[in-house]
Amino acid sequence: MHIMEGYLPAAHAAGWFVASVPFIVAGVVRLKRIVAEHPQARMTLAAAGAFTFVLSALKMPSVTGSCSHPTGTGLGAVIFGPTVMALIGTIVLLFQALLLAHGGLTTLGANVFSMAIVGPWVSWSVWRLGSRLGASIAVAVFFAAALGDLASYVTTSVQLALAYPDPASGVLGAALKFGGIFALTQIPLAIAEGLLTVVVMNALSGRACMADEIRVLSGDVQ
Amino acid sequence: MSASRSIVLLAAAAAIIAAPLAVPGLKGEFKGSDDLGTKAILESRPDYKPWLQPLWKPPSDEVQSLLFSLQAALGAGVLGYVIGRRHSSPNRNADRR
Numbered sequence: 671m672h673i674m675e676g677y678l679p680a681a682h683a684a685g686w687f688v689a690s691v692p693f694i695v696a697g698v699v700r701l702k703r704i705v706a707e708h709p710q711a712r713m714t715l716a717a718a719g720a721f722t723f724v725l726s727a728l729k730m731p732s733v734t735g736s737c738s739h740p741t742g743t744g745l746g747a748v749i750f751g752p753t754v755m756a757l758i759g760t761i762v763l764l765f766q767a768l769l770l771a772h773g774g775l776t777t778l779g780a781n782v783f784s785m786a787i788v789g790p791w792v793s794w795s796v797w798r799l800g801s802r803l804g805a806s807i808a809v810a811v812f813f814a815a816a817l818g819d820l821a822s823y824v825t826t827s828v829q830l831a832l833a834y835p836d837p838a839s840g841v842l843g844a845a846l847k848f849g850g851i852f853a854l855t856q857i858p859l860a861i862a863e864g865l866l867t868v869v870v871m872n873a874l875s876g877r878a879c880m881a882d883e884i885r886v887l888s889g890d891v892q
Numbered sequence: 893m894s895a896s897r898s899i900v901l902l903a904a905a906a907a908i909i910a911a912p913l914a915v916p917g918l919k920g921e922f923k924g925s926d927d928l929g930t931k932a933i934l935e936s937r938p939d940y941k942p943w944l945q946p947l948w949k950p951p952s953d954e955v956q957s958l959l960f961s962l963q964a965a966l967g968a969g970v971l972g973y974v975i976g977r978r979h980s981s982p983n984r985n986a987d988r989r
Contacts, residue, residue, distance in 0.1 A: 674942070677942055716974060723963055727963035731912045733911070738924070769950075770950065848932065851932060858908050865901045865902070869902055873979075
């Protein structure tokens with residue numbers, strides 16, 4: 671779930687915008703390069719964006735007795751690297767801010783930073799680490815997607831804690847409080863997202879074995 | 893990866909999501925965590941006023957659920973198209989026109 675409209679003090683809202691813009695610009699540059707050099711990757715790009723669209727529309731119940739939604743940014747981050755997802759995630763967040771009153775324009779910078787930047791970078795790092803440690807593709811993809819999802823919501827909790835530190839226990843106390851609301855709720859959803867990402871990656875790779883296919887899907891731009 | 897493994901993974905994902913609703917004794921109204929987050933902010937800063945309201949809000953829950961469904965449907969449609977195309981194309985690696 672995203673930070674609601676008007677719920678970040680102006681200085682924080684502006685700061686997160688400044689932090690996010692370079693990543694979005696890099697995402698645009700990267701996307702243009704992928705499309706120019708590997709036109710065959712357009713289909714996979716569309717699929718990665720579509721997956722984010724679907725998953726971020728699905729609000730799911732969790733063991734904490736509240737609902738949240740997955741992010742779906744891990745799939746694209748594994749295939750194309752994290753930069754492109756900053757752009758794709760921003761598009762999804764804009765759609766939700768303008769049409770669904772979910773998230774907001776003033777909090778867009780902060781929400782982009784958590785969902786479209788931190789999440790994909792964590793996913794991509796976990797994917798690289800998993801491959802290097804010799805994990806199977808499916809296992810590496812699972813952990814990449816699940817931990818990226820979770821990292822997005824941990825980031826949201828920290829962002830709120832920085833804006834609203836607890837009078838007694840400070841930023842750390844507030845981070846734990848918001849983490850109890852956002853990150854804890856997210857754990858089962860993150861696991862479900864990891865499983866779904868493995869299934870979709872498998873479906874996208876058609877009849878090939880996944881290892882070759884991830885390179886092919888990306889047009890081998892990694 | 894075999895199709896049966898995909899089905900097992902999908903079933904596991906469905907079970908994880910359905911479990912909180914099925915487990916008896918689990919308290920909760922299943923409200924959105926962003927509403928709870930907003931509530932927590934207002935509890936710690938009762939005088940805080942959001943300095944901007946959303947420019948446009950769906951007029952009712954029905955309209956909002958329509959737009960959320962539309963978002964999911966658009967995504968699912970595109971995703972299904974790409975997967976179908978990948979599986980049907982004789983040379984899968986090239987999405988030729």
